[in-house]
């Protein structure tokens with residue numbers, strides 16, 4: 001199942017902060033592949049992730065995940081898609097401070113309507129798949145930055161999403177860990193077959209991705225570096 005944006009126009013803000021970010025954007029993101037979303041600061045990478053993740057409704061256009069147009073759903077349907085079909089790994093992981101690594105995953109499952117008692121073994125397996133089988137009972141303050149990112153990745157993938165959206169995964173980790181994390185994102189994407197979109201400034205992440213999309217926004221004002229964009 002792929003993700004396809006068609007004729008997507010997005011405007012953010014109101015009145016004096018009103019900013020046209022995309023106009024008539026077409027983009028396709030294949031299943032089982034990592035697409036690196038690149039472009040200068042302010043070019044719309046986070047905005048595109050928000051539109052793809054049903055967090056922001058475009059002014060116009062379709063955002064198809066398989067045969068579902070996320071842009072056409074009502075608020076309740078969009079919330080359901082976010083809980084059940086889309087995994088998010090946003091900056092710094094957003095882990096809950098009081099919960100262990102296992103509980104981070106169980107909480108996500110609970111919110112999606114699963115019964116955690118049955119999920120404990122699966123959570124342990126999911127953490128083992130990101131190399132954290134020995135850290136199941138650790139809370140975020142007992143984990144390293146790289147380990148926290150791995151928990152966030154395991155949590156984002158726990159409900160077997162069709163779409164995995166990642167924002168700047170390597171911003172807070174050193175170069176070796178960045179390469180390991182980028183490889184892990186690729187390995188998990190290929191193994192699960194999900195559509196993965198990673199917004200990044202990091203060449204290490206881009207190098208590990210299967211494909212690259214240069215973000216075409218923002219339209220007003222258009223950044224000077226925009227003209228150097230290549231496919």
Ligand SMILES: Nc1ncnc2c1ncn2[C@@H]1O[C@H](COP(=O)(O)OP(=O)(O)OP(=O)(O)O)[C@@H](O)[C@H]1O
Nearest residue numbers: 012013017019021040041042043044045046047218
């Ligand atoms: N809520 C908002 N109201 C008005 N303008 C906004 C809003 N959010 C973002 N923008 C503008 O939209 C454009 C795209 O922002 P976005 O955060 O998507 O860029 P980005 O490529 O992710 O940047 P960075 O690499 O710095 O994270 C920017 O010009 C930004 O100023």
